[in-house]
Amino acid sequence: MEAYYKALLPYKLEKEKALPAIAVTLAVLYVTSKLISSSNKKPSKEIPMHKSAYPYIGHLLSLGKIPSKTMEEWHNELGPIMKIKMGAQTWISIDSPRLAHQLLVINGSKTSSRPESYFSHTYSIGEKGMIFSPANKNWKKIRSAVSSAISPSQINIYLPSIENQAKKLVDRLIETTKKESGVHPYTDLQFFSVNTIFAIAFGRKFESINDPDFKDLKDQIEESMAYSGIEYDLATYLPIFSIYDFFTGVQAKIRRLVEERRNPSFQKFIKEGLQRTDHNLVKYLEEGDFDLSQDDLTVAFNDIVGAGTDTIAVTLTWNITMMVHHPQVQLKAQEEIDRFIKSNDRLPTINDKEELPYCFSVIKESMRYKSTVPYGLPHLVDKDVQLGEYLIEKGTVVVTSMNNLQRNPEFYPDMPESFVPERYMNNLKSMQAAVNGKLEERDHFAFGWGRRICPGISLAEAEIFAGFVSILSRCSIVPTDKGMPDINGAINCGLTVLPLPFKVKFVERSNSLIK
Numbered sequence: 001m002e003a004y005y006k007a008l009l010p011y012k013l014e015k016e017k018a019l020p021a022i023a024v025t026l027a028v029l030y031v032t033s034k035l036i037s038s039s040n041k042k043p044s045k046e047i048p049m050h051k052s053a054y055p056y057i058g059h060l061l062s063l064g065k066i067p068s069k070t071m072e073e074w075h076n077e078l079g080p081i082m083k084i085k086m087g088a089q090t091w092i093s094i095d096s097p098r099l100a101h102q103l104l105v106i107n108g109s110k111t112s113s114r115p116e117s118y119f120s121h122t123y124s125i126g127e128k129g130m131i132f133s134p135a136n137k138n139w140k141k142i143r144s145a146v147s148s149a150i151s152p153s154q155i156n157i158y159l160p161s162i163e164n165q166a167k168k169l170v171d172r173l174i175e176t177t178k179k180e181s182g183v184h185p186y187t188d189l190q191f192f193s194v195n196t197i198f199a200i201a202f203g204r205k206f207e208s209i210n211d212p213d214f215k216d217l218k219d220q221i222e223e224s225m226a227y228s229g230i231e232y233d234l235a236t237y238l239p240i241f242s243i244y245d246f247f248t249g250v251q252a253k254i255r256r257l258v259e260e261r262r263n264p265s266f267q268k269f270i271k272e273g274l275q276r277t278d279h280n281l282v283k284y285l286e287e288g289d290f291d292l293s294q295d296d297l298t299v300a301f302n303d304i305v306g307a308g309t310d311t312i313a314v315t316l317t318w319n320i321t322m323m324v325h326h327p328q329v330q331l332k333a334q335e336e337i338d339r340f341i342k343s344n345d346r347l348p349t350i351n352d353k354e355e356l357p358y359c360f361s362v363i364k365e366s367m368r369y370k371s372t373v374p375y376g377l378p379h380l381v382d383k384d385v386q387l388g389e390y391l392i393e394k395g396t397v398v399v400t401s402m403n404n405l406q407r408n409p410e411f412y413p414d415m416p417e418s419f420v421p422e423r424y425m426n427n428l429k430s431m432q433a434a435v436n437g438k439l440e441e442r443d444h445f446a447f448g449w450g451r452r453i454c455p456g457i458s459l460a461e462a463e464i465f466a467g468f469v470s471i472l473s474r475c476s477i478v479p480t481d482k483g484m485p486d487i488n489g490a491i492n493c494g495l496t497v498l499p500l501p502f503k504v505k506f507v508e509r510s511n512s513l514i515k
């Protein structure tokens with residue numbers, strides 16, 4: 001043993017001599033690197049943060065029942081950019097169109113990932129996850145296939161089917177109004193949007209709102225929307241909850257939803273779609289040059305149905321509440337629709353929007369005035385970005401406060417707090433063209449930003465237009481004797497917000513030109 005120590009001694013002494021030298025070198029390197037990094041980085045201003053943060057959990061408890069609403073209030077206090085501590089994650093929220101454009105569009109190459117969440121990862125099939133998921137290495141490929149499948153030229157093929165579903169929607173709304181004292185239209189609108197997407201995607205439809213398969217799918221979609229919201233995803237923000245959640249809570253529910261219900265349902269719908277003889281999106285994607293595996297197809301259709309049904313139903317629900325509050329707007333829209341029917345002997349489609357500037361403006365204004373997805377979908381910053389005087393660090397999650405953005409007085413100078421459809425009479429571009437144009441030419445921000453902008457815009461526009469003109473061509477929407485829908489409150493549904501429960505009447509017009 002002694003010999004052993006003796007043998008080591010020279011090295012030990014060598015090491016002892018070397019230690020101060022290493023320490024000095026490290027100190028010099030540290031100071032130099034600090035100097036270099038501080039000379040590279042512009043001095044950055046502290047992003048303001050609301051005072052209601054608690055240690056460890058941050059703002060999670062302060063965001064309240066409707067986080068998007070609380071964020072709007074904090075912005076009014078703190079300005080256009082603010083930091084939110086979501087437990088272990090740092091978020092920033094933006095309510096200025098210019099700042100959001102600069103960060104998410106101009107710097108889109110650094111800000112277009114999605115943050116991790118337990119729900120998006122559980123979408124995983126094999127090694128992949130949904131388009132939203134950071135785990136999905138194929139997101140660009142799947143997104144490009146989905147965008148091609150629901151491009152305007154594809155949608156033209158499906159316009160008669162959309163119109164047919166819209167007609168059935170109005171039949172149901174009128175029938176229920178006759179039987180009951182009023183209708184809450186949301187479930188009918190979900191049925192409309194689900195059947196529209198299912199006809200397009202798989203060439204199939206559900207027979208009635210009471211069809212057990214429809215009810216199960218509706219539950220799945222609503223659960224998915226809820227799990228995508230903040231309050232269901234505590235383990236993502238507070239890792240300490242992971243074990244508890246794994247055995248008892250949300251993670252178990254999410255796993256059951258995805259593995260036992262959603263994936264098997266979608267695999268069945270895809271198989272059925274492939275066996276049909278008529279054109280549908282499954283066949284378009286399978287037969288086209290998209291190089292999608294069966295797993296990719298399941299992810300793509302999960303997303304099309306998940307992102308493209310409730311959003312439409314919620315948007316039309318808000319639109320209906322606005323129409324009840326503005327009977328003179330309804331009347332003007334009805335006159336425009338009637339004029340079109342008189343000269344064309346048919347209902348207009350989205351391709352006729354130039355001849356219905358007022359109706360198209362009402363649709364845009366309703367989407368501006370009431371946000372469907374009020375803080376958008378979170379983006380993840382994967383490289384530091386200097387945003388004016390602020391440094392947005394890698395790893396930050398970015399959300400946008402849509403209601404505030406869409407009432408920004410610089411962009412909406414004419415009474416931004418009021419419902420004024422006329423503001424759009426000079427911006428009748430399709431919503432797809434408006435998002436692709438300059439920032440100043442955007443109509444609203446409801447479809448998000450940059451490389452992750454909603455790929456379903458043209459389909460959304462066609463469906464909302466069909467629903468709107470079909471309803472107003474045959475009905476007037478009026479309040480029940482219980483009064484007007486409350487348009488100031490809202491129910492948080494995770495990613496979307498709905499108006500508080502209400503009932504209205506869809507009264508058949510005696511002068512309707514549609515028989």
Ligand code: HEM
Pocket residue numbers: 131132143146150303304305307308309311312315372373376377378379446447448449450451452453454455456457459460
């Ligand atoms: C009024 C209706 C709709 C609204 C308000 C809406 C809104 C949005 C928003 C805000 C995003 C996130 C954008 C971003 O990250 O910046 C998004 C993403 C998405 N939307 Fe829509 N959407 C609607 C309809 C649709 C429809 C009809 C479809 C398809 C059939 C669809 C499919 C998708 C998909 C797949 C994504 C994810 C894109 C990605 O992560 O790359 N959406 N939508």
